Amino acid sequence: MDQRTATTRLLDAAEELFYARGVQAVGMDEIRAASGVSLKRLYQCFPSKEQLVVGYLRRRDERWRDSLARSVTTRARGAEQVLAVFDWLHEWFSEPGFHGCAFLNSFGELGATSPAVAAAVRDHKAEVQRYLTTLLTDTDEPRTDRKASERKALAEPKAAAEREALAEQLNVLAEGAITTAAITGTPAPARHARAAAEALLAHR
Amino acid sequence: MDQRTATTRLLDAAEELFYARGVQAVGMDEIRAASGVSLKRLYQCFPSKEQLVVGYLRRRDERWRDSLARSVTTRARGAEQVLAVFDWLHEWFSEPGFHGCAFLNSFGELGATSPAVAAAVRDHKAEVQRYLTTLLTDTDEPRTDRKASERKALAEPKAAAEREALAEQLNVLAEGAITTAAITGTPAPARHARAAAEALLAHR
DNA sequence: TAACCTAGAGAACGCACGTTCTCCACGCCA
């Protein structure tokens, strides 16, 4: 088996096991068994468990945000897109294997001891925040491309600051919905967060 | 040293160490050293590490909610009380030793493997939710005692349901503020959540 | 005073797990 497919299989196994049961509860030997990759190759691809965890988080970040963005753009236009984020969250919470935010879980497990993991989590959350800001910008300028939006934002610093503030509030709502759903085990927090977002958008 | 003071010292040491560095990163021997309690006595008070963790969470729950309630009632009256929750959060986030929500951290570490820990976390979150609902009820009926409020709530099921929905939204905001503050390391999410809460209260 | 119970200190045990090492089989090149 070559290095490329080994890496893919390892990340697949890592994602499935780490997300379902937690990082510390899964040993490297179990990753090996689930992936079908030899231990020697495993340590060639990822010289330590920490690096495997970081790899798992980085790839999950890409896929997670891809899935969100795809769902939002195909499902809604304009101001509705922000609300579509919470609809997507509700679907995610309703999936059988939902176990909360992989990044928060990993942060709770390793954030205090592993700076690399903490950085991966921070990066993910920053990207989500950026995405929400983008959605609001596109909402305000539905007919312009990204470049034009940024020019406009520069020209109107006050509006940009307000968008940024709103994006922060939406981010807090999304974050809270994820953790509350994880702990209570129900998808309802997505609905509550959506209702709150709706109110914030309506009355800003 | 008698059992009572031993238990207190153990919980003190456990809270300090577990909260600062995580449960898994702290060994029982370190708890023993920090508390000055012998290992034998430790296992008399808490027959397993899991039970020590649960004890730590239960006592922290009491203290945390006491501190919140005390701050809210001394600082504000009526509708302002809900916003005072977020002011208290901001102060908490600004403390030097802030490391996020002890319950979420423990849930991320042990929730998947320890039902007892998961239950303690769920109980804490449910209590907070209840507290927020209480605040909203007292807000609407500032001059009546609890019993009267409940009678009123029964008589007006629609209003009670709306209060409950609002409480859920506030809960999501608080939860999101805590996790975002923990990951970004800044107290700003408390301000964002407060602004959102203000908007929700104003336009309901 | 002598037997006995308790408590503390710390060694010891067992296990899990991250990481490395050893051995062997298989394919490639002279």
Added chain:
DNA sequence: TGGCGTGGAGAACGTGCGTTCTCTAGGTTA
């Protein structure tokens, strides 16, 4: 065909840690 390098399987190693055991000292009671 015969050496040789690569890769896989799994044993082995070291360590950390939850838990238990042992030994000793001191206090209490008959």
